Amino acid sequence: MNEPYEQVNTGANEESLRMVSSQPIGNEPVSDEELRPHILDGFIGQPQLKAQLRLFLDAARKRETPPDHILLAGPPGLGKTTLAMIVANELEVPIRITSGPAIQHAGDLASILSSLEPGEVLFVDEVHRLPRAAEELLYIAMEDFRVDVMVGKGPGASSIPLTLPRFTMIGATTREGMLPSPLRARFGFTAHLDFYPHEELEKLVERSAGVLGLEIDRDAAHELALRSRGTPRIANRLLRRVRDWVIVHDLSKASADDVRQALALYQIDAEGLDRLDIAVLNAIVRNFQGGPVGLNTLAAMVGEESETVETVCEPYLVREGFLIRTPKGRVATPKAWQHLGIRPNEDDVSKSF
DSSP states (O other), X not given: OOOOOEEOOOOOOGGGGSTTOSSOOOOOSSOHHHHSOSSGGGOOSOHHHHHHHHHHHHHHHHHTSOOOOEEEESSTTSSHHHHHHHHHHHHTOOEEEEEXXXXXXXXXXXXXXXXXXXXXXXXXXXXXXXXXXXXHHHHHHHHHSEEEEEESSGGGOEEEEEEOOOOEEEEEESOGGGSOHHHHTTOSEEEEOOOOOXXXXXXXXXXXXXXXXXXXXXXXHHXXXXXXXXXXXXXXXXXXXXXXXXXXXXXXXXXXXXXXXXXXXXXXXXXXXXXXXXXXXXXXXXXHTTOOBOHHHHHHHHTSOHHHIIIIIHHHHHHTTSEEEETTEEEEOHHHHHHHTOOOOHHHHHHHO
């Protein structure tokens, strides 16, 4: 098996304060890492990607050379970090972990690259946030396996080329479109992760419940999967809160009703909407008769920053058909009215659309 991985840096943002956030939350008694599978066969979901990755890794093993560089693209919380660790485990090599924001200067990246062992995996999360100077250094490292180290300053500065051992770079991004074309072209395999259907999330919940030592029935797993927004990280987080409910109430097994009561306490409804989601829909429907309403006005109504509403809340509401973005502003759909239990006037609906 591979050596313990080295994590260079971590980070969090304001989205991680929400229970239904797809960003990681630290200080859990059982961390996300402990719930992660360690081999490809144990990874639940993404069947097409798994088949592609299996062929990719098997071929590399038969060639007895490190595989090409890998780009993992998709929304947060779907398993990009887990897949990077699985690749290292399957290849039985160490993995070095860092992130784009953690690398402030090209020298930071040069230091990491020059310390890599032959065949080692370098995982860079949020690779689209690398500084430009570090990106240009990475181009040469990925293609020619060398870095040019600058010695001295001013007119007397000189460049010393250092040869790197052959390694595998794994980049993860939630915004593939922000990657410059030269960097994207240097990845030999690009894997796109999609949101999970409820059936696959049920299997994941049952597996994680076993790791947590929690007995949960099939209906409870189904109920929790419906509230997990198609995201494994959210499913695992909500499962831990259901475990808390079971422990506090001295229950031997989690039922569907236990899931409903536990998550109602955290203001997470049957569609996976939380307090902020409902506040946004209420503001549009009750205060603006369904919209359209501008982003800044909407953010002021719910007491959040505009960026939080736009990047944290809106994507799920749009994907699930509760909200529409129009040139005039945000508009609530009939599904949003129905979810809030409000009957729209025909004039409101026609005005909105």
